Amino acid sequence: MTVRWDGEDEDARAAARAAAERRALLDHQHGPEIVLANEFAEIRVCRVETRNGSRLLIESPKSGQWVALCPFELEALTWQNPRTFSAMIGRPFGPLLGHDEEDT
Amino acid sequence: MTEQSHLLEDVRRGMIPAHIYNDEEVFRLERERLFSRAWVFVGHESEIPQPGDYVVRRVLEDSFIVARGEDHEVRALFNMCLHRGMQVCRAEMGNASHFRCPYHGWSYRNDGRLVGLPFHKEAYGGEAGFRRKGQTLLPAPALDTYNGLIFVSMDPDAPPLREYLGDFAFYLDYYTKQSPSGIELRGPQRWRIKANWKIGAENFAGDMYHTPQTHTSVVEIGLFREPKAEKRKDGCTYWAGNGGGTTYKLPPGTLEERLRYVGYPDVMVERMKRTWSREQLDVVGRDGFMVSAASAFPNLSFVHNWPRVEDSEDVLPFISIRTWQPVGPDETEVLSWFAVDAEAPEEFKALSYKAYLMCFGSTGMFEQDDVENWVSLTNTAAGSMARRLALNSRMGLLEDDATVVPPLSAGQFSGPGEAYVGYGEYNQRHLLRRWADYLERPASPAERIQVNGVEAAGAAGKVVRA
Known part of the structure; x- marks a missing residue:
């Protein structure tokens, strides 16, 4: 019997779902990709079209994590100060606010 | 309201008081009692x-x-x-x-x-x-939802959609599930017509009788392979659960030959064979009927037809989904979508879209023919003379309510519900009987919702604090 951690299967399923979703977005990439990097991070950005609009796909090739932001979310970034980003960077690889606080 | 109960009785006998097609009071009841509850x-x-x-x-x-x-x-x-x-x-x-x-x-x-x-x-x-x-x-x-079709009801206690649709779901699959992937839509085109919403719903539900007259020109210019619009009388109409529709009779042949006859390529035929039930396949392959127009109560319609495209002898099928969205007693907003099997070859999708645009949608030839009638009917229904007139919608019935032809037996028609060959107004009566049932039942007051409300002493009605 293979030894497994609790929740390993669920994690694998979630990763497969996210990968399928990413492929579906990339099927409708519009225009070229942009790659930006410094010594701490590398990021790939491209515009993707959904049936009814557009999003900006931001991916980290190293971790495989990605997010597809709508124009409204991107505009919200312009309202932020360094503290917001410091807080985000201060909690690497996870969301700034947990799901529990979300609905609130 | 006594006048209305008399009206509903007339409708149930297949006699249609002409003013229901343009009447503020009737529209008020439709709003309050029908669209407040139906899916x-x-x-x-x-x-x-x-x-x-x-x-x-x-x-x-x-x-x-x-x-x-x-x-x-x-x-x-x-x-x-x-x-x-x-x-x-x-x-x-x-x-x-x-x-x-x-x-x-x-x-x-x-x-x-x-x-x-x-x-x-x-x-x-x-x-x-x-x-x-x-x-x-x-x-x-x-x-x-059913096959990806999204419905809403204003009634929180509405029965599940599948139960509401009943056996009409069997026929919905022909339009919306030709492969496991179902359909994809283009559109909708949206436009307004000065006609009552019920006319389109009834027309699509069962009016094979108007085709030879209203749509003569479409046949005359050779858009269809069938030589004469009278061909429609060989088809049957069916009603099952909460919807019904019309069919065309196909020439003799196997299931595959018949599906090819209406223009489906073999790859699509193979998927239909894997997706539809034995009974669904038998309606086409054994009984020789192909679905055409249909309506689900109250205001959703479908059409499936197979005109010639691209100056060739070949025909190609298209599917349209549409709603007859009431604006007022004398005005309807039509939303018309093109639907196609998501797994269909790209070339088929492109030609099918062309076939759809030729026939239906805001510029479609059938659409132009139909709407002229419906606008005229709606106009005339507003006057005082229309209030004296009960239209005869009893086609297919004798005076004693016996049917002109017997219903098709299970051996002749493998679909659920009741089907009759030839012209009849069975489906229009089914549709309007349901309409009468809804209009008869008073609406119950809806729950009120207060946005972050504060309690008011002695406030009437049930209040839900959000």
Whole structure:
């Protein structure tokens, strides 16, 4: 019997779902990709079209994590100060606010 | 209301008081008793395939944002800001993770949750004055889907959609599930006609009789392979559950030959054979009938036809889905979509779209023919003479209510419900009988919802604090 951690299967399923979703977005990439990097991070950005609009796909090739932001979310970034980003960077690889606080 | 009960009795006998096609009082009852309860089609899941995709659709005056949330869940959110009632989304479609009301800038996540109101602390004293937590755009009282078709009902106690559709679901599959992937939609085109909404619904449900007259010119110019529009009398009409439709009789042949005859390529035929039940395949292969127009009560219609395309002898089928959205007693907004099997070859999709545009949609030839009649009928139904006249909608019935022809036996027609060959108004009567049943039943008061309400002493009605 293979030894497994609790929740390993669920994690694998979630990763497969996210990968399928990413492929579906990339099927409708519009225009070229942009790659930006410094010594701490590398990021790939491209515009993707959904049936009814557009999003900006931001991916980290190293971790495989990605997010597809709508124009409204991107505009919200312009309202932020360094503290917001410091807080985000201060909690690497996870969301700034947990799901529990979300609905609130 | 005594006048109405008399009216409903007439309708049940197949005698239609002509004024129901243009009458403020009847329309008021339809609003209060029918559209407040029935399942109403608002869109298809393929119109909002990805998180954030949304379309804005109406049920009478109620505007809904039909959106797929970041969690992939499909929701219908009442398009009214909780603050001053402004429409939150004014574009008919888009992709957004959040919506923002243009009036005072309240913002909502695309699952409806209120995420922010400007100056919450200064204006309301924060959570102490207005609890933002748990506030959400009002969801439609009920939402359900079948083969990706999204319906809403204003009745929170509406029966499940599948139960409401009943055996009509058997026929819906011909239009919306030709392969495991189902359909994808283009459109809708949206336009208004000065005609009562019931006329289109009845026409699509069962009116094979108008084809030879109204649509003569379409046949004369050779758009169809069948030599004469009279061919329609060889088809049958069927009614099952909450819908019914018309069919064409196909020439003798096997299932495959018949599906090819209407223009389906072999790859699509193979998928239909794997997707449809034995009985669904038998309607075509054994019994020789091919579905054409249909209506699901109250105001959703379908059409499937196979005109010639591209100056060749070959025909190609198309599917259209449409709603007859009432605007008033004498006006209807038509939403007309092109639908095609998502797995169909790209070339088929392109030609099928062309076939659809030629026949239906705002510029379609059938559409032009039909609407001229319906506008004229609606106009004339407004006057005092129309109030004296009960139209005979008893085609297919003798005076003693026996049918002119017997219904098709299970050996002749393998679909559920009741089917009759030839011209008849069985389906129009079924549709209007359901209409009468709804109009007869008084509406119960809807739950009131207060946005962060405070208790009022002696307030009438059941109040739900949101």
